[in-house]
Each structure stands twice: as structure tokens, then as C-alpha cells.
Amino acid sequence: DTGVSQDPRHKITKRGQNVTFRCDPISEHNRLYWYRQTLGQGPEFLTYFQNEAQLEKSRLLSDRFSAERPKGSFSTLEIQRTEQGDSAMYLCASSFEFVTQYFGPGTRLLVL
């Protein structure tokens, strides 16, 4: 399967813990995006990378969130000191330049 992959698919954590998610994009894609989706809503943009450079961050990305794409391939999204409001589906997408974004299966986070 050469689509976008995400790991883990599900994560349950306690409030105050740190969590890290991984995204592996489609191999020839230079752009990688993170979105967050809460129940009953459409996904909301968090941040995106072109190669290893993080070029845009949403105001939704508080200082507890950090994303990296160290070698321009896979990316990680870390949430520090999780809060119950962080419970959501975290989606990763990739594209080649400006065109179609392809989404991974998502990581469902539940903060207790």
C-alpha cells in the first residue's frame, strides 16, 4: 500500500501526559499537512511542511503542540501536557505541490 500511513491509529492517554503521532506520506510528495477533526465537524488545518520546512501554522496550534519533518520524509506531531479538549481525530495528508491532498486514516486521541 503506497498511501499515507499514520501511527498509532488509536491513543488513549491521561490528562497531562505527552503523546506523539507519526505520519508517513506518499513517497514522492513534498508537502505534508496536519489537520484535526472533532466530532460532527470538518477537519481543521493545523500546519504544513514543504520538504523539511514548516511554512504555515494555524492559530489552533498552541505552544503545547509541535510538529517536525526532520528529513523531509515522515513527520511527527507531539502534544505536551494533554488536555481533554485535545481529544479528536488527527489527520495527516500529503501532496505534490499544489494539487490533490491525500489523507491518511487518522489517529484517534482520547484524553481521559
Added chain:
Amino acid sequence: GIQVEQSPPDLILQEGANSTLRCNFSDSVNNLQWFHQNPWGQLINLFYIPSGTKQNGRLSATTVATERYSLLYISSSQTTDSGVYFCAVGGGSRETSGSRLTFGEGTQLTVNP
């Protein structure tokens, strides 16, 4: 930022019926995509259609960029078409071109046998 409105919010059909979903957006765009989100949360690409008309089997889409709307047509609907359909746009004149997608709130489609 750019605003995206989808209608109707909910749609219930009998198997075999046709339907039209609408997406209005508030600014010029250079990216418009339609997605189907399955019950497991996976967003499945249907169309990349910033302008013009495309068809793929029972699905077709039309975007009239000058009038800032897009339509998704589903013909001869099947129960497997059930789910949430999202329209997402990017590249509005006030935004970094080709980066973020802004999603509508979706249309929840239920197709009954």
C-alpha cells in the same frame, strides 16, 4: 479566512435515487476537493476540481469558479454511498496559495435499502 458552506446538512435517500450536494465558497480558489468520509473516518478523494466538470462512474462534479460554487452529483445511489461528504477549498486570494484546505461542515448522506 475563506468560508465554505455545504448544503443540505443531512440527506436521506432511497436506494436508486439521485442527489445533488452543493458547496459555496467566499473567495477565489485554486484548489477544490470533494471527499467521502467513511464510517472509520478515512477521507476518500472523490474529485480534485477547482474548475470545470469531471465524472467518475456514478459520481460527477461541477465547479463554477466565477460564481464560487461546486456541485457533487450522485446518481443511482447505493447503501455504500452513505457517509459524510466534504467539500474543501484552498488558495483563496488572502491565503498562501496551495497550502491549507478549509473544509465545510459536510453533508451527512444516508441511503436506505
